[in-house]
Amino acid sequence: MLKQLLQLNKSLSDKLFESGKGPMGSKVISEKAHGIKKKDVSTGAIKVIEQLHAADYQAYLVGGGVRDLLLGSKPKDFDIATDATPEQLKSLFRSARIIGKRFRIVHVRFGREIIEVTTFRDSHEEADGEHEAAQSEHGVLLKDNVYGNIKTDAERRDFTINALYYNPENGDLLEFSSGLEDLNARTLRIVGNPEDRYKEDPVRLLRAIRFAAKLGFSIEQATEAPIREHADYLSHIPPARLFEEVLKLFMSGSATATLNLLRDYHCLQYLFPSTDYCMNNGRETDSNMVSCATANTDKRIRQNKKVTPAFVYAAFLWPAMRAAMRHQIKEHQLSPHEAMQRAAQGVISQQLSYTAIPKRFLIPMREIWVLQLRLPQRNGKRADALMEHPRFRAAYDFLLLREQAGETVQGLGDWWTRYQAADDETRAAMKNELSKEPSKRPRRRSRRKNTKPSDSAQ
Ligand code: ATP
Ligand code: MG
Numbered sequence: 542m543l544k545q546l547l548q549l550n551k552s553l554s555d556k557l558f559e560s561g562k563g564p565m566g567s568k569v570i571s572e573k574a575h576g577i578k579k580k581d582v583s584t585g586a587i588k589v590i591e592q593l594h595a596a597d598y599q600a601y602l603v604g605g606g607v608r609d610l611l612l613g614s615k616p617k618d619f620d621i622a623t624d625a626t627p628e629q630l631k632s633l634f635r636s637a638r639i640i641g642k643r644f645r646i647v648h649v650r651f652g653r654e655i656i657e658v659t660t661f662r663d664s665h666e667e668a669d670g671e672h673e674a675a676q677s678e679h680g681v682l683l684k685d686n687v688y689g690n691i692k693t694d695a696e697r698r699d700f701t702i703n704a705l706y707y708n709p710e711n712g713d714l715l716e717f718s719s720g721l722e723d724l725n726a727r728t729l730r731i732v733g734n735p736e737d738r739y740k741e742d743p744v745r746l747l748r749a750i751r752f753a754a755k756l757g758f759s760i761e762q763a764t765e766a767p768i769r770e771h772a773d774y775l776s777h778i779p780p781a782r783l784f785e786e787v788l789k790l791f792m793s794g795s796a797t798a799t800l801n802l803l804r805d806y807h808c809l810q811y812l813f814p815s816t817d818y819c820m821n822n823g824r825e826t827d828s829n830m831v832s833c834a835t836a837n838t839d840k841r842i843r844q845n846k847k848v849t850p851a852f853v854y855a856a857f858l859w860p861a862m863r864a865a866m867r868h869q870i871k872e873h874q875l876s877p878h879e880a881m882q883r884a885a886q887g888v889i890s891q892q893l894s895y896t897a898i899p900k901r902f903l904i905p906m907r908e909i910w911v912l913q914l915r916l917p918q919r920n921g922k923r924a925d926a927l928m929e930h931p932r933f934r935a936a937y938d939f940l941l942l943r944e945q946a947g948e949t950v951q952g953l954g955d956w957w958t959r960y961q962a963a964d965d966e967t968r969a970a971m972k973n974e975l976s977k978e979p980s981k982r983p984r985r986r987s988r989r990k991n992t993k994p995s996d997s998a999q
Contacts, residue, residue, distance in 0.1 A: 563715045565692040572712030577610045579709040585651030586619035587709055598625040601706035608702050611724055621658045622694055630658055644685050662697040663689025679777040682741045699745050701730045729753055730761040739767055743774035747786050754798035768806045775811035784897040791853050794842040796835035815861035827860035829946035851905035852935055861888045877914055912936035919975055
């Protein structure tokens with residue numbers, strides 16, 4: 542009975558997808574059944590595929606581009622899989638550049654568009670030597686450059702919904718596992734044995750969380766089970782690669798959902814240990830600061846406004862920075878500025894052993910922090926001078942975030958909002974008002990004894 546039912550179910554779903562047999566035992570889903578239109582694929586991707594076909598190579602659109610088209614959303618970019626090797630691609634496309642060592646891919650440029658082209662992969666067990674595949678002591682693949690065919694390529698992909706191959710020339714969609722079914726059921730399912738796949742590349746733990754958050758998919762049980770248990774595998778990933786993942790996790794419009802899942806699956810501690818600690822053990826404002834930062838980033842992305850990792854990092858590390866600063870002031874009687882310098886150094890050096898932070902983000906991040914000490918000082922020419930600072934706008938936004946998180950900033954956010962919108966006369970009056978207020982700054986004493994906070998940043 543069960544067998545009959547299963548057979549009936551299979552023939553129904555075959556009918557639904559109008560599937561036929563394709564290359565290497567794949568299932569072919571026709572255009573009428575899957576609904577992807579060639580016109581929705583970028584010109585660059587179509588041209589690359591056409592040129593590859595003309596040179597007698599296989600070429601398919603694969604990964605996020607196909608997945609997003611099936612879901613009816615606009616793909617961020619298009620990835621192509623082919624049987625041409627990186628060298629063959631280089632001789633076929635003048636603009637081709639081979640990048641990456643661990644995983645060699647080819648970037649083909651078409652005007653402003655960059656198409657990522659990868660050669661079909663095979664299992665590393667098929668490796669010929671160390672130049673193709675290598676493993677770390679923890680079993681993490683350090684090189685994944687063994688080439689194969691479309692079937693082995695599908696087996697090397699991360700999730701079934703990312704392993705669908707679309708040929709825009711004849712409209713066929715090829716699948717080797719349950720990609721389309723999983724996509725329709727909004728389920729994230731890893732390809733192959735979950736434990737093995739996470740072990741050989743722990744970044745897949747983060748990718749599972751990222752796609753679940755971004756697409757609102759549920760994670761299939763066997764795919765989900767090892768995530769919490771093996772979150773520590775993330776410590777086997779070099780900081781530079783984790784930085785790249787952090788950008789994708791928090792700068793793609795689903796930062797809030799991603800943060801919640803990262804905490805839920807015990808993964809945040811391997812990316813931002815001090816943030817995780819402060820969110821679990823710190824003050825309410827600490828948790829608020831981080832969640833306000835993710836909500837703010839998501840909102841800005843929805844509004845097509847610029848977002849920078851410097852701001853996100855500044856907010857994520859702020860709770861630890863404040864705690865370290867309080868400690869420096871209490872234990873070493875430092876001025877707020879000195880305390881901040883020392884605190885920042887400690888917090889940043891700990892963070893760098895988890896995720897890299899390139900200098901172009903590190904410098905503005907520190908400036909955002911330092912400006913928090915200058916924002917309360919508005920007398921004389923200071924307010925106008927501060928507004929000229931290239932990081933003023935970010936520092937002001939950061940101040941509003943602190944206020945929103947529940948930090949006491951004594952109406953400073955509101956003052957700066959009004960000051961920026963005011964005309965010269967009103968500005969002069971606002972500064973005049975300030976000079977009438979009793980100074981909160983302690984009278985100048987020797988620096989070492991300056992133990993009282995003179996600003997609201999601690
Ligand atoms: P996005 O919308 O973020 O670009 P994506 O699925 O296209 O999502 P990419 O990082 O661009 O993600 O990767 C393209 C494809 O390459 C994926 O869809 C997947 O098939 C494969 N892939 C990427 N990273 C891995 C990995 N770590 N392990 C296995 N397959 C991967
Ligand atoms: Mg992609």
